Amino acid sequence: MGQRAVAAGAAFVAVLATATAFYLVDQGYRVPTSAAPPVVPEVRQFDLYLHTFEFGDRQVHHWMPPTLVVNAGDTVILRVHNADPNSTHGFELGAFNIAIPSVPPGQTATVRFRATRPGVYHFGCALTGCGADHGSQIGQFVVLGNGRL
Numbered sequence: 001m002g003q004r005a006v007a008a009g010a011a012f013v014a015v016l017a018t019a020t021a022f023y024l025v026d027q028g029y030r031v032p033t034s035a036a037p038p039v040v041p042e043v044r045q046f047d048l049y050l051h052t053f054e055f056g057d058r059q060v061h062h063w064m065p066p067t068l069v070v071n072a073g074d075t076v077i078l079r080v081h082n083a084d085p086n087s088t089h090g091f092e093l094g095a096f097n098i099a100i101p102s103v104p105p106g107q108t109a110t111v112r113f114r115a116t117r118p119g120v121y122h123f124g125c126a127l128t129g130c131g132a133d134h135g136s137q138i139g140q141f142v143v144l145g146n147g148r149l
């Protein structure tokens with residue numbers, strides 16, 4: 001006995017302590033159940049309307065819906081409807097090089113593209129001078145990347 005037994009005992013205790021530590025760490029770790037599953041690209045179609053209404057002596061335009069959300073990799077088909085009965089407008093989404101120079105009143109134009117980059121982008125009217133609120137005719141195009149921005 002003697003030193004060999006003490007060394008074997010110490011080694012046993014060390015192995016036991018290490019195993020216990022691994023066990024406790026293992027118990028503390030939970031696979032995140034809220035993790036987003038892999039995103040499979042889809043074809044997403046939207047009808048986007050440019051509406052107009054009167055507010056006092058002002059004419060105000062807005063996009064409906066004001067925000068579009070897709071996943072990175074999705075193919076997006078946008079049907080842009082000009083619901084303003086009096087003025088021609090356009091559509092542009094500069095981040096994806098999309099531009100429809102003009103859509104006459106009551107008309108529809110369609111674009112198709114792939115949303116490749118995650119981020120929050122703005123779209124707007126491509127026809128400068130369409131109205132006093134031209135600069136405010138903006139909406140958001142949100143591209144989610146694998147469950148997060």
Ligand SMILES: [Cu+2]
Pocket residue numbers: 088089090125126127130131134137
């Ligand atoms: Cu416009």
